[in-house]
Amino acid sequence: MQANAPPPIQCRDLSRSFGHAGARVDALEPVELHFAAGETTAIVGPSGCGKSTLLRLIAGLDTPSTGSVRIGGETPLQMRQRAALSVAFQDAALLPWRTVRGNIALARKLARLPPDPASVDRLIALVGLAGFEDRRPADLSGGMRQRAAIARCLISDPRVLLLDEPFGAVDELTRARLNHELPALWQGRGVTTLLVTHSVSEAVMLSDRVIVLSPRPARVVADIAIDLARPRATGAEADALIANVTEALAQSAPPRPQPA
Amino acid sequence: MTIALHQLRRRGADRFYPVLSALVALLMWELLARVFAQTYLIAGPVEISRYLWDHAGLVARAAGITTFAAAIGFVLGNAVAIALAVAAVLLPSLARLISALALVVFCLPLVATGPILRVIWGPGLGPQITLAALAVYYTTFLPLMVGLRAAPPSWFDLVRSYGRGRFSALVEVRAMASLPYLFAGLQIAAPAAFLGAMFGEFTGAERGMGVLTIRAMRSLDVAGTWALASTAAAISMLAYAGLGRLSRALNNGPPPLILAPVLEGERRARWRALLHPILVTLILLAIWWLSMEAANLSPFFAKRPADVWAFLITAPEAAAHRATLGAALLETLVLALPGYLLGLALGLGLAIVLVLAPKLARGVMPVAIALRAIPIVITAPLIVVALGRGPAGTITIVALMIFFPSLVACYQGLARTPRQVLDLFDSYAASPLRRMASAQFPAMLPAFFAAARMAVPAAILAATTAEWLATGRGIGGLMALTASTSGYKMLWSAVVVLAAVAVAGYVVVAQIERAVLRIYGAEQLTR
Ligand SMILES: Nc1ncnc2c1ncn2[C@@H]1O[C@H](COP(=O)(O)OP(=O)(O)OP(=O)(O)O)[C@@H](O)[C@H]1O
Ligand SMILES: [Mg+2]
Numbered sequence: 001m002q003a004n005a006p007p008p009i010q011c012r013d014l015s016r017s018f019g020h021a022g023a024r025v026d027a028l029e030p031v032e033l034h035f036a037a038g039e040t041t042a043i044v045g046p047s048g049c050g051k052s053t054l055l056r057l058i059a060g061l062d063t064p065s066t067g068s069v070r071i072g073g074e075t076p077l078q079m080r081q082r083a084a085l086s087v088a089f090q091d092a093a094l095l096p097w098r099t100v101r102g103n104i105a106l107a108r109k110l111a112r113l114p115p116d117p118a119s120v121d122r123l124i125a126l127v128g129l130a131g132f133e134d135r136r137p138a139d140l141s142g143g144m145r146q147r148a149a150i151a152r153c154l155i156s157d158p159r160v161l162l163l164d165e166p167f168g169a170v171d172e173l174t175r176a177r178l179n180h181e182l183p184a185l186w187q188g189r190g191v192t193t194l195l196v197t198h199s200v201s202e203a204v205m206l207s208d209r210v211i212v213l214s215p216r217p218a219r220v221v222a223d224i225a226i227d228l229a230r231p232r233a234t235g236a237e238a239d240a241l242i243a244n245v246t247e248a249l250a251q252s253a254p255p256r257p258q259p260a
Numbered sequence: 261m262t263i264a265l266h267q268l269r270r271r272g273a274d275r276f277y278p279v280l281s282a283l284v285a286l287l288m289w290e291l292l293a294r295v296f297a298q299t300y301l302i303a304g305p306v307e308i309s310r311y312l313w314d315h316a317g318l319v320a321r322a323a324g325i326t327t328f329a330a331a332i333g334f335v336l337g338n339a340v341a342i343a344l345a346v347a348a349v350l351l352p353s354l355a356r357l358i359s360a361l362a363l364v365v366f367c368l369p370l371v372a373t374g375p376i377l378r379v380i381w382g383p384g385l386g387p388q389i390t391l392a393a394l395a396v397y398y399t400t401f402l403p404l405m406v407g408l409r410a411a412p413p414s415w416f417d418l419v420r421s422y423g424r425g426r427f428s429a430l431v432e433v434r435a436m437a438s439l440p441y442l443f444a445g446l447q448i449a450a451p452a453a454f455l456g457a458m459f460g461e462f463t464g465a466e467r468g469m470g471v472l473t474i475r476a477m478r479s480l481d482v483a484g485t486w487a488l489a490s491t492a493a494a495i496s497m498l499a500y501a502g503l504g505r506l507s508r509a510l511n512n513g514p515p516p517l518i519l520a521p522v523l524e525g526e527r528r529a530r531w532r533a534l535l536h537p538i539l540v541t542l543i544l545l546a547i548w549w550l551s552m553e554a555a556n557l558s559p560f561f562a563k564r565p566a567d568v569w570a571f572l573i574t575a576p577e578a579a580a581h582r583a584t585l586g587a588a589l590l591e592t593l594v595l596a597l598p599g600y601l602l603g604l605a606l607g608l609g610l611a612i613v614l615v616l617a618p619k620l621a622r623g624v625m626p627v628a629i630a631l632r633a634i635p636i637v638i639t640a641p642l643i644v645v646a647l648g649r650g651p652a653g654t655i656t657i658v659a660l661m662i663f664f665p666s667l668v669a670c671y672q673g674l675a676r677t678p679r680q681v682l683d684l685f686d687s688y689a690a691s692p693l694r695r696m697a698s699a700q701f702p703a704m705l706p707a708f709f710a711a712a713r714m715a716v717p718a719a720i721l722a723a724t725t726a727e728w729l730a731t732g733r734g735i736g737g738l739m740a741l742t743a744s745t746s747g748y749k750m751l752w753s754a755v756v757v758l759a760a761v762a763v764a765g766y767v768v769v770a771q772i773e774r775a776v777l778r779i780y781g782a783e784q785l786t787r
Contacts, residue, residue, distance in 0.1 A: 061417050081423030093414035097436045106432065110422035156422070 006159050006192040007072020007079075009035040009058060014067035015217075016053050026217035027053040030066060033211070033220070037072070040183070040193040042203030044249060045213030051196045052090060054218065055162050058194065059087050071160060071192075079160060083111030086153035090164040090196075092145040094137040094152075100124060101133045104152045111156040123151040126185065127178075142169030147178070154185055161193040167202065179205050180231075187230075200245045205232050210241075212248040222248035281623040303486035311487040319472070319491055326469040327495060329385045330457035333392020338449060340393065341400035342442075349408045349434060350426055359405065360540045361547075366398035367717045367762035370456065371728045371736060372755045374463040375743035379561040388460030388468065395456030396449035400442070402714075407441025408434045443507035450503050451496035458492060462729070463743070477729065563752040571749040581750065584738070585757060592734035593761075595651055596723035599658025603719070604712055606659065607666025615674045615700065616692055625671060631664050640722070644730035654726045654734075661722035662715040666708070673707025674700045709773035716765040720758060 011033040018025040027050040035041050043051050056062040058069050060076025071079045079085040086107070094103045104120050124133055127147040129140075137145055150166050167175045183206055187193075197203050203210045204226055212222040224244055228237060286305050293304030303311075312319060344362060348355040370391060377387035411433050419429045461470025469492055476484035545565045552562045559567070571581055614621035640657050647653040677700045685695040727736025735754055742750040 056417070059417075059421055061420055077423070080421055083422050085421065087417065087421045089414040089417060091412070091414050093412070093418045095415065095433065095436070107422065110419060110424050110428060110432070 004159070004190070005072075006038040006190045007074070007084075008037040009033075009072075009160065009192060009194075010070045011058065012067050012070075014054075014057060014069060015065050016050070016057060016062065017065045028057070029217040029219050031218070031220055035192060035194065036208075037192055038190050039209060040187065040195060040207045042195045042197055042207035042210045043213060044197060044200060044203050044210060044245065045218060045252070046215050046249075047198075049213050049216045050218035051213060052164055054213075055087070055164050055194060055196060059085060059162050061087070083113065083156050084158055085160040085162070086156055086158040088146070088149045088153045088161075088163045088166045090168065092137070092142075092149040094145055094148055096137050099134045099136055100129055100140070100148050103137070103148060104155050107152045107155050113156060116155070120151075120155060123155055124148075127151045127182070128174075143167075143171060143174060146170060150182065157189070159191060161191050163193065163195045165196050165198060168198065175199070175202065200242050200249065201234075201238075203245060204228075204238055204241045205234075210245050212245060212252055214252040221252040224248065281627050285627065303483045307483050308487045308490050311483040312491065315484075315487075319469075319488070322467060322469045322472050323491060323495060325467050326388070326454065326457045326461065326492075329388035329460065329468070330392045330453040332385075333389045333394075333456055334396055334449060334453035336389065337393030337396035337453070338400050338446065341397040341404060341445075344397075345401055345404040345408055346430065348405060350430065356536065357540060357543070360536070361544065362398060362401050363766065364540070364544055364759060364763055365394070367720075367759045367766065368394065369724055369739075369755055369758040369762075370395065370459050370721055371462075371724045372739040372743070372751060372758070374459050375739075376561070376748075376751065376755070377460065378463045379748075380555075380557060383464070383466065385460075385465075387463065388457045388465060388470075391460040392453040392456035395452040395459075399448045399452055400445040403441040403445035404438055407438030410441065411437040440507070440511045443503065443511065447500055447503040447507060450499035454492060454496050454499065459725075474729070561746070561748045563748055567749060568753050568756055571753050581753065585735070585750070585753060588735040588738040588754075589757060589761070592720075592723050592727060592736060595654040595734065596658055596719045599655040599723065600662060600715060600719040602655065603659035603662030604666050604708075604715065607663045607711070608670050608708060611667050611670035611674055611704075612696060612701075614671055616696065621671070625668075628664060628667050628671075640726045640729055644726060649731045654723055654731060657726045658719050658722040661718050665718075666711045666715065669707045669711035670704055673704035676707070677703040705777060706773075709769065709777070713766055713769045713773070716769060717762045720762050720765075724758070 011031060013030045013032065014028065015026075015030040016028040018027060031054075043054065045051050053062065057064050058071075058076065060069065060080060069076055071085070076085070094100075095106065098106060101117075101120055101124065104123065105115060105117070108115060108120075121133065124130060127150055129144060129147055129151070132140065132144065137148070140148065146166055146169055150163070153161060153163070167178060170178060179202055193207075195203070195206060197206075207226055209226060210222075210224045211220055212224070213219065214221045222245070224241065226241055228241070232238065289302075290304035290306060293302040293307065296302055344358055348358040373394065374387060374391060377390050381387050381390070408430075415433045415437070416429050419432060457468070458470040458473070461468040462474055465471050469488060473485065473488045473492075475481075476488055549564050552564055555562075570578075572578055572585070575581070610624075614624060643657050643660070644653045647656060674696075681699050681703075682695065685699055690698075723734065724736035724739065727734040728740045731737065732740065735758060739751055739754045742748070742754070
């Protein structure tokens with residue numbers, strides 16, 4: 001496989017349970033998942049169903065209870081070690097003592113790449129944080145922090161992007177603008193992207209495929225291809241797909257009796 | 261404009277209250293000294309100032325020497341603390357062992373360690389510096405251990421997501437995240453270093469504040485004793501305030517609340533839970549024996565583990581030795597325990613009162629925080645001079661030693677109740693008492709227990725110091741006696757037994773803490 005081509009991601013029999021006998025929490029039932037090279041896949045599901053868990057397993061930040069993950073034939077650890085993978089964490093995970101610029105530059109340092117101040121500033125402008133380069137995270141709003149986190153993800157030029165609700169704290173208008181502008185940043189570069197989101201319309205607008213997960217323990221209840229031309233705009237076709245996904249989500253969550 | 265004015269007035273008031281309460285305290289002190297001049301031996305601020313004026317050169321020289329020894333001990337002790345904490349974080353499998361060893365060394369009774377260090381080091385600054393280092397390393401080690409682990413998991417995930425390991429996490433995340441904790445520890449360490457240096461001087465130093473204090477006390481020089489203790493307190497408070505300033509300049513944000521971790525450990529198989537203390541004990545004995553052998557110290561004063569074992573267990577008169585030691589220990593504990601409970605209860609009680617009466621708190625808390633910086637033990641001579649040699653004096657010293665740290669910890673713990681929880685109670689118009697009982701009190705428990713654990717060795721230190729310096733009773737008195745008659749076997753045995761008692765007390769409090777916190781919310785269990 002070429003070093004610069006986006007890799008496919010293969011999850012075999014992947015599952016994760018927390019705790020021990022007696023107080024066991026199954027977060028993820030064994031799943032088989034394949035994400036094609038260069039595709040953007042959105043993952044939607046009710047809160048607490050195991051989306052972050054799935055992402056962490058794929059990044060190799062957590063050890064699966066069963067099964068394995070292969071990214072283009074490599075293990076997640078190998079991918080991470082050559083800095084070919086970036087994660088945008090649900091809570092942004094910006095270091096409070098570093099400025100926006102410093103936080104983004106840190107990713108290059110951790111990835112053992114030479115410093116590149118020009119690209120840092122370009123990305124900061126792209127995510128709409130120009131003028132805030134020297135502010136610390138405490139001075140930013142939740143949405144601004146998430147945008148800084150996305151810029152940090154992109155600065156190491158990864159082949160795999162794992163985004164955990166990257167727009168969760170962003171208002172609708174900004175979200176629409178980011179949905180419009182940001183994907184161009186990575187879709188042009190050949191990146192395999194997984195995007196966890198709570199917004200069905202965002203999932204449909206951004207991705208090539210939407211996976212709907214059931215409440216915990218997560219199973220795949222629907223797998224919907226999004227064959228819309230890019231750049232995308234709202235319209236009848238998109239609305240139909242949105243309705244599809246919404247219905248799958250609703251059906252995935254029948255009022256089940258809670259285990260005691 | 262009005263808002264700015266209001267704020268200005270507010271800020272003025274915030275400065276004004278502490279100054280006012282300090283003035284009131286000074287005035288009351290002077291009054292007490294005058295009223296009770298015949299009954300108790302108290303020197304007031306005026307008399308103290310006169311003494312200091314007359315003996316300025318002498319006191320300044322002594323203070324200089326003691327501060328010098330304290331500063332070197334401070335640097336060495338903290339360097340060891342930082343190295344230990346970093347090692348524990350980089351080698352997690354050794355963390356428990358390192359923490360346990362650190363705790364045991366912390367539980368060594370400083371008073372008795374002094375004379376032993378004196379014969380080992382001979383004349384000079386050796387014992388002062390060693391004791392200052394011993395007095396500070398744990399107060400830095402503990403918060404640093406908390407601080408190095410205080411970062412949210414996603415920060416570590418970030419480092420790992422670029423394939424980097426523990427070392428990068430230490431440099432990029434832990435180091436900075438632990439800074440406020442480090443400074444909180446250093447701040448408490450500064451007065452402790454001074455205390456340690458003074459202790460070293462109690463036992464055969466030529467010069468320094470400790471020497472002058474002993475001399476003044478022995479000659480019943482009331483003004484001198486009070487003046488020296490006030491000077492020591494002032495230096496400690498200055499160091500405390502200076503480090504606080506430095507810390508605020510370097511870190512923005514409020515200082516963290518330090519919840520000292522219970523000896524950490526997940527649920528383990530029973531045999532491992534048993535094995536661990538045995539392993540720690542064996543390693544300690546090995547370190548003890550090896551260091552004595554390596555330094556080639558004379559077996560006359562540098563006793564080995566086998567000597568203590570023989571003295572207490574296998575020697576023909578072992579039963580008599582045990583009886584002497586046991587009786588003395590009992591005599592001490594009978595005073596230390598009430599003082600411990602009294603100090604904790606008073607600290608907790610006043611903290612609750614202050615939270616219910618915030619106006620009062622604004623005046624009292626800054627003074628209480630300042631007083632926490634005073635190593636209370638150095639006031640032991642005063643209290644004995646004032647209250648006499650009966651049980652009241654010793655109990656008061658122990659209670660005072662524990663009161664201030666407990667008050668500050670409980671108050672900060674109560675203030676830590678999450679805002680949303682308080683808002684919830686307010687939205688139901690709950691009474692302040694109800695809010696205290698249902699929300700603030702449970703939120704404070706971890707801070708309270710952290711203080712209660714740290715107070716165990718402190719209580720033993722206070723009790724034995726009072727006995728050593730003043731009353732001559734209990735195990736402190738026994739140690740003073742054996743130190744002056746070169747009864748090193750008994751002295752070493754007393755050190756071992758006292759350290760074991762302190763560790764046992766710490767573990768008992770930790771067990772109570774676990775049980776209580778399990779009821780009051782497992783999420784509050786500090787690891
Ligand atoms: N370290 C852990 N220990 C125990 N249980 C965990 C752990 N991490 C996650 N869980 C449990 O696994 C389940 C799934 O968690 P996860 O964070 O993956 O959900 P999520 O789908 O990302 O939710 P959200 O949309 O709210 O972010 C939850 O029930 C959670 O309690
Ligand atoms: Mg999540």
